[in-house]
Amino acid sequence: MTKDDLKNCGLCGGSVARIESDLPVTIGRRRVSVRGTFATCNQCGESFLAPGEMDAVLRSASDQIRDEEGLLGPHAIKAIRESLGLSQVAFERLLGVGPKTVVRWERGTVFQNGATDTLLRVVQFVPEAASFLKALRLEPATGAPARDVQTAARESTFARYTYRAFMPAAYAGMSESPATTAPASTHTFRMPREARTVKGEKVA
Numbered sequence: 001m002t003k004d005d006l007k008n009c010g011l012c013g014g015s016v017a018r019i020e021s022d023l024p025v026t027i028g029r030r031r032v033s034v035r036g037t038f039a040t041c042n043q044c045g046e047s048f049l050a051p052g053e054m055d056a057v058l059r060s061a062s063d064q065i066r067d068e069e070g071l072l073g074p075h076a077i078k079a080i081r082e083s084l085g086l087s088q089v090a091f092e093r094l095l096g097v098g099p100k101t102v103v104r105w106e107r108g109t110v111f112q113n114g115a116t117d118t119l120l121r122v123v124q125f126v127p128e129a130a131s132f133l134k135a136l137r138l139e140p141a142t143g144a145p146a147r148d149v150q151t152a153a154r155e156s157t158f159a160r161y162t163y164r165a166f167m168p169a170a171y172a173g174m175s176e177s178p179a180t181t182a183p184a185s186t187h188t189f190r191m192p193r194e195a196r197t198v199k200g201e202k203v204a
Ligand SMILES: [Zn+2]
Pocket: 009, 010, 011, 012, 013, 014, 041, 042, 043, 044, 045, 046
């Protein structure tokens, strides 16, 4: 027994003791059971968590759901963040998730949804995507307004990659210094006529 344990059930007044049981936990639309030794009422069967036990229960429930759904785990997410050289706060801004979300992912008490898991894998394996999101969400420094998508694309390696791969003629015309290229309002991704060839053949 710890000092946090109840002696009597707050629901029915029955006596409470620590017994091994399965605690049902609901996270979002998922419901799993966490096996553990919990303060449980011997009359109505209700289990009570002491304040310090909540994190461990959430971690265990999140582990089960992550395993079942094939989602990245806390260590993998931390490794991706560190490979990008970002703080937890900067990583939240990059991904567009709420405050403290990355802390909770890395602590294991919360897991990401499927779409965010896909985004994490994209920034892990596609450097151009990470560069694009850094330009869009993290630069210029804090306090300045967010950039529009076209400016971010132009100033990231994403733009250079795209131009090189698909629009060689347009890329040849781009300034080596992105800061001196035309403003976003006059810039489009329209493919110039002379670039519309694939392996020597005209494309429409
Ligand atoms: Zn009870």
